[in-house]
Amino acid sequence: MYSEIVMDHFQNPRNVGEMENPDGVGEVGNPVCGDMMKFFIKVKDDVIEDVKFLTFGCGAAIAVSSMVSEMAKGKTLDEALKITRDQVAEALGGLPKNKLHCSNLGADALHKAIHDYRHKKYGIPMPKEEEHPHEEHKFRHCPYCDVENPEDLVYCRACGKRL
Secondary structure: OOOHHHHHHHHOOOOEOOOOOOOEEEEEEOOOOOOEEEEEEEEEOOEEEEEEEEEEOOHHHHHHHHHHHHHHOOOEHHHHHOOOHHHHHHHOOOOOHHHHHHHHHHHHHHHHHHHHHHHHHHOOOOOOHHHOHHHOOOEEEOOOOOOEEEOOOOEOOOOOOEO
């Protein structure tokens, strides 16, 4: 089921909480599973000095948020933007197929916080959602049979139930 690392980050999440006067904030949610993540960052000399998060969701979502916050701390903004869902899942010792979307959400929230910071500090426009390189594999898992489906499908291609 879940690795010991996932369980540790779920039961003892690192960097939880709201941050006063963050330099950047990124918020994402998945209406299919109900997970919501909000990341806060403090930046000094183009390096993420501190990261906090608030997550409403399953154990995997909390573990992912905790791991992403640990992976991002101390990295330059460009390095943190390269954190991928696969790296997050690997750092957690793997995630069940139906929970891989959680690793996407964690990376997305962090990336949005970085873009928010750059927008506020330098006036760089916020990227459109489809410009995120980690979104190249748009899919979702059927909550009924756990089969991977293209995001634009209305009905699961395996069990036929409405997604």
